[in-house]
Amino acid sequence: MSFTGGIDLGGTKIQTAIVDEAGEVAGQSRRPTPTSGGPAGVADEMAAALREAADAAGLETGALEGIGVGSPGRVDDAAGTVTGAKNLPDWGGSFDLRTALEGACGAPVSLGNDVQVATDGEFALGAGRPYRSLLGVFWGTGVGGGIVLDGKPWIGRDAAGEIGHVVVKLDGAPCPCGRKGCMEAYAGRWAMELRARRDVERGEKTVLFKIMEERGRTRLTSGVWSRALDRGDEMAERLIERAVRALGAGIASSINLLDVEAVIIGGGLGLRLGEPYVERIREAMMPHLFADANPPAVALASLGDLGGAIGASLLVGSATTAGR
Numbered sequence: 001m002s003f004t005g006g007i008d009l010g011g012t013k014i015q016t017a018i019v020d021e022a023g024e025v026a027g028q029s030r031r032p033t034p035t036s037g038g039p040a041g042v043a044d045e046m047a048a049a050l051r052e053a054a055d056a057a058g059l060e061t062g063a064l065e066g067i068g069v070g071s072p073g074r075v076d077d078a079a080g081t082v083t084g085a086k087n088l089p090d091w092g093g094s095f096d097l098r099t100a101l102e103g104a105c106g107a108p109v110s111l112g113n114d115v116q117v118a119t120d121g122e123f124a125l126g127a128g129r130p131y132r133s134l135l136g137v138f139w140g141t142g143v144g145g146g147i148v149l150d151g152k153p154w155i156g157r158d159a160a161g162e163i164g165h166v167v168v169k170l171d172g173a174p175c176p177c178g179r180k181g182c183m184e185a186y187a188g189r190w191a192m193e194l195r196a197r198r199d200v201e202r203g204e205k206t207v208l209f210k211i212m213e214e215r216g217r218t219r220l221t222s223g224v225w226s227r228a229l230d231r232g233d234e235m236a237e238r239l240i241e242r243a244v245r246a247l248g249a250g251i252a253s254s255i256n257l258l259d260v261e262a263v264i265i266g267g268g269l270g271l272r273l274g275e276p277y278v279e280r281i282r283e284a285m286m287p288h289l290f291a292d293a294n295p296p297a298v299a300l301a302s303l304g305d306l307g308g309a310i311g312a313s314l315l316v317g318s319a320t321t322a323g324r
Contacts, residue, residue, distance in 0.1 A: 001020055001021055002020075002021055003018050003064055003065065005017070005019075005053065005064045005066070005067040005313060005316075006018075006309035006314075006315075007046050007069045007309060008118070008306075009042070009046060009071045009072065009085075010072070010140070011088065011140075012032065013030055013033055014031045014032070014046055014049045015030050015049075016030070016049040016052070016309055018053050018056070018059060023125045025310065026058075027056030027058075028053050029053040029056065031045055034089060035089055036090075039088070042091070043095075043100040043104070046069070047061075047104035047105050050067065051105070061106055061107055066316035067101060067105060067107050067109045068109075068110050069110070069112070070112055070113065070118060070308050070315075071112075072085045072086075072088065072114050072144075073086070073088070075111045077110060077111040079096075080109070081095060081097065087190070097109070110316055113146070113155070114144065115136060115138050115144030115145060116146040116147075117314065118136060118138060118146060118301075118311045119134070119146025119147070120148070120153055120314055121308070121310045122264045124314060126302040127264050127303075128262060128264050131262045132148075132151050133151075134260050134261060134262040134264055135251070135260050136148075136161075136264045137163060138265075138266045138267035139266070139267040140188075140189055140268035141189050141190050142188040142189075142190065143163060143164035143183055143188050143250075144163070145163030145164065147160055147260070149258070149260070163251070164182060164184035164187075166250040168181060168250050168253075175188075176191060183250035186245075187242075187243035187250075189220065189221075189225070189269055192225075199235060205235070206228070206234075206236065207228055207231055208235065208236055211228055211231075222271075223272060225269065245284055247281050248284020248286075248288065249285075252285040252286075252288035255285070256288075256291075263285075263298045264299055265277075265278050271304060275300055278300045279298075285298070
C-alpha cells in the first residue's frame with residue numbers, strides 16, 4: 001500500500017496527515033505555526049510536524065509517494081514557491097517551499113492553495129460528495145473560499161475563490177487586505193479581534209481577553225470565542241452576529257453568480273461553532289438569494305480539522321479517485 005503526506009499550513013496551526021490509497025488517515029500531527037523565524041522557520045516546523053505524523057503511521061517521510069501542501073499566499077506549483085503569505089511571519093516575499101520541504105523530508109512536494117485543497121478534500125471524501133458543484137467557505141483567521149464546478153476545481157486565472165474579499169458594504173470597515181468593506185473585515189477572526197480590542201479601549205466590557213489569558217493564548221482563537229459565547233458575553237455575541245450577517249450576504253452574492261449545488265462551511269470558527277451556526281449562516285443568506293425558492297444545500301465540513309491536510313494529500317494524485 002502506498003501513502004501520501006498532507007500539510008495544511010495555517011496562520012495559527014500546522015496540521016499534517018499521512019493518508020492511504022483509500023483516503024484513510026494513518027497518522028497525524030499538529031503544531032502551532034511559528035510567530036517568528038520567517039519562511040525557513042515555518043518550513044522547518046512543517047517538516048517536523050510531518051515527521052511526527054509519519055512516525056505515528058510507522059513510516060519514514062522518505063517512503064511517501066509524495067507530499068501535498070495547502071498554503072496561504074500566492075502559490076506557484078510550477079516554481080515551487082509561495083509568495084506574500086501575509087498571515088505568516090515575515091513572508092511578504094517569495095520562498096522556495098518545495099526545495100526546503102523536499103530537502104527535509106526526502107519526498108516530492110506538490111503545492112496548492114490552502115482553502116482550495118480543503119474544498120477539494122470535502123468534495124472527494126467529505127460533505128461535498130453528493131454534489132458536482134460547490135462553494136467551500138472556511139471561516140477562521142480570515143475567510144477563505146474554494147470552488148468546484150462540474151466536478152473540477154476552479155481557480156480562474158489563479159485567484160478565484162477569494163470570497164473573503166467579496167464586498168459586503170461599500171466604503172465599509174477596513175480589511176486586513178488594505179481595502180474596505182470586505183466580508184473578511186467583518187467575519188475574519190483577526191479583524192474581529194482588532195474590533196474587540198478597539199471596543200475594550202473605548203470602555204466596553206468583555207470576558208474575551210480574560211479567557212484568552214486563562215487558556216494561555218496570545219490571540220482570540222476559535223476556542224476563546226466559543227467559550228465567551230457559552231458565558232453569554234455581550235461583545236462576543238454582537239461581533240459573532242455581525243460576522244454571520246456578513247457571511248450570509250457574501251455567500252448569497254456568490255451563489256447568485258455561481259449557482260452551485262452546495263455550500264460547505266469549515267475553518268476554525270466554522271467547525272468550532274458547528275451546526276447551529278451553519279443554520280444561522282443559511283438563514284442570513286436567504287434574504288439575499290435571487291433564486292430563494294431553490295437555495296443551495298448548506299452543510300458543515302465533515303473532515304474536521306484534518307480536512308486541509310487530507311485535501312492537500314490529494315495533490316499527489318494517488319488518492320484523487322478515492323471518493324469518486
